[in-house]
Amino acid sequence: MKASRNALYGGLLLLPAAVLLWTFTYQPILGTIVDSLFSTARGKRPAVFVGLDQYQRMIDDPVFWKAMGNNLVYALTTIPLSMALALMMALLVNSHLRGQAAVRMAYFTPTILPMVAVANIWLFFYAPDYGLVDRFLQIFGWGGQNLLGMPDTALGALIVITIWKEAGFFMIFYLAALQQISPTLLEAAGLEGASYWQTLRRVILPLLMPTTLFISINAVIGAFRLVDHVVVMTKGAPDNATTLLLFYIYQTGFGYWDTGYAAALTVVLLLILALIALFQFGYVDKKVHYR
Amino acid sequence: MSADFRSTPVIALTTVGAWLLAVLWVLPLLYGFWTAFHPAEFAARFDLSAPWTLDNFRRVWDAAPFSRYFLNTFFLVSLILVCQFVICTMAAYAFVCFPFRGSEILFMLVLVQLMIMPEVLLVENYRTLSRIGLLDTTLGIALPYLASAFGIFLFRQTFKSIPKELEEAARLEGANALQILLRVFVPVAKPTYIAYGLVTVSYHWNNFLWPLVVTNSVETRPITVGLQVFATVEQGVDWSLVTAATLLSVTPLLVAFLLFQRQFVQSFMRAGIR
C-alpha cells in the first residue's frame, strides 16, 4: 500500500525532471554512444559503421594519454586543496567576523566573474616581468618566469586558477550547511566543555558529511569539466602540457569537426566520471549519517 | 558560537587570516576595478596619481545594446531560477520521502547529467530546439537547464539531513505531503536555496556558448554576448575594455550577493518553532 502510494507520488514529482532530462540529456547521450561507433561523416561521404575503431584509435593516440595524465595531476591537486580551502573559508565566515559581508563576497567573487574575463585578468597576472605574480616572485629573486609559456609550470599556473575558482564556489555550500546545523547540538557540546577542535571534529564535520559528499562528487566532476581557462589562455599549449580531456573533446568536436572520435572520447569521459561517482556514492552514502 | 569556543587572541588571528585570504581572492576583481576606471596605459602599471576616468565604460556601453541585454538576461535567469527551484525541489522531495523500487537507480541516472557538459551535446540539442521551433527564444535558451541534476542532488542532501522529528511533528498535526514540504523542508533548507540561487544565477548570467549559438536577435541575446565583443585577443587583450565590460555586467550579481548573503543565518530555530 505504502509502496504503491510512494511510487505514484514519487513518479508524479519526478515527471517534469524526467521529461526534460530525457529530451536534453539522455537522448543526446544515447545519440553520442551511437555516433562513437560510426566514422565521421564528411560532406558527401556518409558515416559508416566502424564498430570500436574509434576506441581503438584512442589507445594509439598519444595526445589522449597526455590529456589523461594531465587530468590526473589536475584532479589530484585541485580536488583536495579546493575542498579544504572551501571548508576553512566557510568556517571563517560563519563565525562572527569583522567585515563578514565583505569577506564572504571576496570568497564568492570567482563564482560571479565570467571565466572569459577571469582568464584575461590572470593572463595579465602571469605575464613575465611586469605581471603581478612575477613582481611578487622578483622579491625573492625568482623573477622573469614565463609561467604559462613553459611546459613545467603551465599546468601548475592553471591549477592555481582552478583552486581559486572552486574553493569560493564550494564555500557557499558549506556555509549554507553550517547554518542548518541545530544550535542546540553545538550548545550541548559547549556545556560538556569540548574545545573548538573537539566540537569541529565530533559534531560539525559529521553533520557536514552530506554536503561533503555533494561537494566531493562535484569536485571530481569539476576537475574534468573546468576547462574554460584552458580554452582562453593556453589552448593546450605548450606542446599539450595543459591539454585536459574535456578540452581535447572540444577541440576534436568543434575544431576538427571529427564528431565520431569526439563522441568516443565523450563516452570514455562519461564512463570515468560515472565509475568514480558510483564508487564515491555507493561507498559514502551508506556511511553518511543523514538524520 | 565563536565566543563559546575561542579566546580573544585566537579570534583576532582568525580575523586577520580570513582577511588575508579575502584580499588574495578578490585580487582579480580589484585589478578589474583599477583597470576599468583608468586609461589603458595604466593597465599594467600601478600609479596612485593615475587619472580616473569613466571613458572605458562609455565606450563599452556604446558598443552594444546593453540595456536590452540586461533585460533579456534578467528574464532568462528568472525563468531558469523559478523553474529549477520547483522542478528540483519536487524531484529531491520524491527521492527523499517517497522512495520506491528503482528510485535509487533513477537517482544515479540523474547524477549522469552532472557529468556531462551541455556544450558536448551542442549539435544534438540545437537540432531538438530547431525541431520544436524554439530557436532564438528565451525559453529555448533555458530549456536544457531547467532540470538540474546539481539542484536535485543538493536538495536531496539537504532534505535528507533534516531531522525526522520535524517531519513527524508536522504529520501529527495533520499536515499533508505538500504542507510538509512547504512548512518543514523548504524553510529549514532556506540557506541551501539561497546558496543554490546565487550559484545558478551567476552561472546563467555568465553562460556564453549555448546562448550565442541558439540565438540570433538582439531581443533574445543575454549580456555575455555583448561582453564577448571585448574579450577577443586578435589584437592583444585590451584590459581596460574587458574589465569595464565585465564590471558592467557583473555589478547586479555583486549587489545581489551583498543583499542575499545576509540570509545566511540560522534557519533552523525559526523553522523548528513553527
Place this chain on the structure above:
Amino acid sequence: MYQWKKTLAGGALATLAMLALASGTALAKTQVTFFYPVQVGGPLTKVIDGYVAKFEAANPDIKVVPVYSGNYLDTTTKALTAAKSGTPPTVAVLLATDIFTLIDEDAVQPIDDFVKTADDKAWLAGFMPAYVASAKVDGHVWAVPFQRSTAVLYWNKKAFAEAGLDPKKYPKTWDEMVAYGKAVTKKDASGRVVRWGVGIPGNVGSAQWLFGALAAQNGVRLMNDAGNQTNLTNPKVVEALKFWVDLNKVHGIHPPGIQEWGTTPSDFLEERIAMIWTTTGNLTNLKANAKFDFGLAPYPGKVAPASVLGGGNLYIFKKAPTAEKEAAMKFIKFLTSDEILADWSINTGYVAPRDGAWNTAALKAYAVKVPEILVARDQIPVSVPEWSTHENARTGKVLNDALAAALTGTKTPQKALADAQAEIDRILKPYR
C-alpha cells in the same frame, strides 16, 4: 456616437490593411542571414548595422539579418552547427584558413557559381591576387576577401636611439634583426634582462601563422596550394625554426619559452620588448597608448623579405535557398565595394584587399594621417597565404605542438619538425 464608431472601424480597417501590406512586403523580401565575428575592440556591430541599412535602402527587396557571432571560432561553431541542422546562414565571415574544412564539410558553395555578368567578373578581378590565391581550391574561388590583415614588425624608436642605433632604421635582414636586438637588449645590475630585443608570439594560433612568415623569409612554403602536402622536413624550414629557437638560446635577445600573443602589445608598451612581430590590426591600440615613438615595418628576410596573410573571408552556404544565395551575392558585392572596404579599413585597421579601395578619397586621406598603413599594403605582394590544409585545425595543432616543443627546448627543431611531418602525412593521406 455613430460617427465615432465609424472612425474607429475605419481606423481599424486601415491598420489591418497596413499590417497586411507590411506583412505582404515582408513576405516578398528575400532574407539574407549574415553571421560575422568581431575580433577588434570597438562598436563594430554598429558599423555593420550601418552597412546593412545602407544596402537595404538601395535594395528594398532584400532584408539582411546581421548576427554578431563571437570570435572566429565561435562563429564557425555557430555556422556549422546551424548548417548541420539544415538551417545554415546564407553568408558568413569566417577565417580564410577554414576553407578546406568548409569544403570538406560540403558546407559552402564556390563564389564563381554566382559570378555571371561581365560586371561580376570585373569586380572579382579587382581583388589583390595574393588574397584571392588563398581562396582558390580545385580551380574554384570559394570565398571573397573581406577583413584581411598581414603580419608586421613594430620597433621602439626610443630604445633604438638609447642603444646608439639609428632610430629610423628597421631591420631588413635576419642578421640585422639579431644585431639590433643585441644592441637594445638591456640587463639590470643583477643580470636579469629588463628589455628584450625581439618577441615573436608562439602560442597556439599564432605560432603556425608567424612560422609561415619565417619560412617564406628563408625562401620556402610550408604547404602546397592543394592543401594536401606539407614541407616541414625541408632543410630551409628546419633552418627557419632553428633561427627562431636561437633568438633565445644562442643570441639571448628573445624571452624564454612561449611568447604570448595576447600580452605582446603590452610587452611592447611596457618597453619589455623592443621589436614585436604581430598584426597590422594592433596599430590603433599602440598609437593610442605608447608613450614613446615607434615605427611599423615590413618583415625582414634571409633570402628575401616576406610576410604572411591573415584574416577572414566571406563564404556563401550551399544549403541556403537559391534566391537567398543570389541576394547574398549582391550583399557581398556591396560589402566589398571600394567605398565600404575603405571605410571598414579605417574603422578596424584591416588591410583593404582591393587596389580600388586604396584609391578612394577616404582611404587616401586616412593614409596621409596614418602613413603606417601603407607599409602593410606594400608588403602584401611579398606575403604568403597562411597555414591552410585539409583537416586544417588538426594539422595546425600538430605544427603548433612541434614549434612549442622546439621553443621550450623539449625537442630539437629537426626532431620536432620530422615528428610533425610524419603525423601530418598520416592525417593528410586520405586527401592525396
